[in-house]
Amino acid sequence: MEKIVPLALLLVLCICTIRVHAKYYSKSAPYEPVQEKKTHLRFFLHDTLSGNNPSAVQIAGPNTTKNVNDPTPFATTFVIDDPLTEGPEPTSKVIGNARGLYVSSSKDKNLTLVMYVDLGFTNGRFKGSSLSVFSRNPVTEKHRELAVVGGRGRFRLARGVVLVKTQYLNITNGDAVLEYNVEVVHP
Ligand SMILES: *[C@@H]1O[C@H](CO)[C@@H](O)[C@H](O)[C@H]1NC(C)=O
Ligand SMILES: *[C@@H]1O[C@H](CO)[C@@H](O)[C@H](O)[C@H]1NC(C)=O
Ligand SMILES: *[C@@H]1O[C@H](CO)[C@@H](O)[C@H](O)[C@H]1NC(C)=O
Secondary structure, X not given: OOOHHHHXXXXXXXXXXXXXXXXXXXXXXXXXXXXXXXXXXXXXXXXXXXXXXXOEEEEEOOOOOOEOOEOXXXXXXXXXXXXXXXXXXXXXXXXEEEEEEEEEOOOOOOOOEEEEXXXXXXXXXXXXXXXXXXXXXXXOOOOEEEEEEEEEHHHOOOEEEEEEEEEEEOOOOOOEEEEEEEEEEEO
């Protein structure tokens, strides 16, 4: 408690200082476009629901009786921290992680997930940078694409698509390995 009190006090002081000096600020200048590059990345995402160390955990769902034929009914919500690897094998070199949420969001029979996911790279050329995916993912379709709406670090102001292919799926427990082919345009 003794340690928490001074910290809380400091925080309050900081907030007060900001409140005194901060002013709303706005300025516009002509936008100077820069030559953009197109980057192609290929890696695999491992989404593991089973076992005692899952990378995808359900945090919410509808209050209905479980239907064994539909493990992800409408409104089921997962939080993920899925490893991204160079190859499809679970032992393949990890190059990053996919962190965020996906939500089962179709009322009809064709399962659609909407993904709110940040693909972050921890290795290689794009270490420390990430891509923001905000998109529906019509998982029953063979070829599907996700929208990349932005990024951080070297992917600042990025936009593009991820073409997704299912490499492996266990329909009983939901574990999956997905091939991600990313095409992004960025400064
Ligand atoms: C779930 O629904 C049942 C029946 O409608 C209700 O009795 C129960 O309180 C609900 N549980 C929660 C957690 O809302
Ligand atoms: C579900 O998907 C199938 C195959 O892609 C399609 O023919 C059908 O129209 C879809 N159903 C709905 C309700 O969208
Ligand atoms: C799929 O999941 C079920 C249930 O966890 C398990 O019994 C089965 O061995 C898995 N199949 C494969 C090919 O791993």
